[in-house]
Amino acid sequence: MKKGFTLIELLAILAILGAVILVAVPSIVSTNKKSQENNYNQYTQNIENATEIYVEMHPDRYADLKNTNGQTVNINTEDLVASGVIQGTLTNPKTDVQLINEASYVTVTNQNGTLIYTYVAP
Numbered sequence: 001m002k003k004g005f006t007l008i009e010l011l012a013i014l015a016i017l018g019a020v021i022l023v024a025v026p027s028i029v030s031t032n033k034k035s036q037e038n039n040y041n042q043y044t045q046n047i048e049n050a051t052e053i054y055v056e057m058h059p060d061r062y063a064d065l066k067n068t069n070g071q072t073v074n075i076n077t078e079d080l081v082a083s084g085v086i087q088g089t090l091t092n093p094k095t096d097v098q099l100i101n102e103a104s105y106v107t108v109t110n111q112n113g114t115l116i117y118t119y120v121a122p
Contacts, residue, residue, distance in 0.1 A: 036094060039093045040092075040093050040094050043093050044119040047080070047086065047090075047106060048106060048117035048118070048119050049117075050080050050085040050086050051080060051085075051106040051108065051117050051119075052115070052117055053085050054075065054079070054080055054083055054085045055075070055108060055115065057085070062108075065108060065110055065115070066110065066115065067110075068110060069110055069111070070109075070110060070111075071109070071110050072107060072108065072109045073107075074105045074107050074120075075105060075107075075108060076104075076105045077090055077104045080106075092121060099121065103121075103122035104119070104120065104121050105120055106118065106119050106120070107120060
């Protein structure tokens with residue numbers, strides 16, 4: 001009596017494994033992309049929140065912004081780092097490239113008395 005698998009049995013196992021891989025890999029790639037997108041969205045939200053804190057720390061500098069509907073101000077991320085509301089260096093989580101502070105900023109717009117913060121990355 002021989003021990004082991006026949007060629008047909010090995011081919012059947014390989015076909016089953018191939019089918020499992022064909023189903024699993026796209027799901028894993030999709031999950032990874034969603035995770036990166038969520039990470040980037042959280043990153044931008046944190047920068048926008050830091051800008052909100054920065055504006056509240058400097059009420060005299062942004063009094064016109066708070067009182068004038070439709071007014072827009074760009075706040076450089078370099079100012080956020082210099083004031084300490086953001087610590088360390090800014091790195092784009094999608095590309096892992098360090099952001100040059102002069103190239104990234106947050107646009108703050110007064111829309112009917114509500115300040116809207118929008119992060120703009122290079």
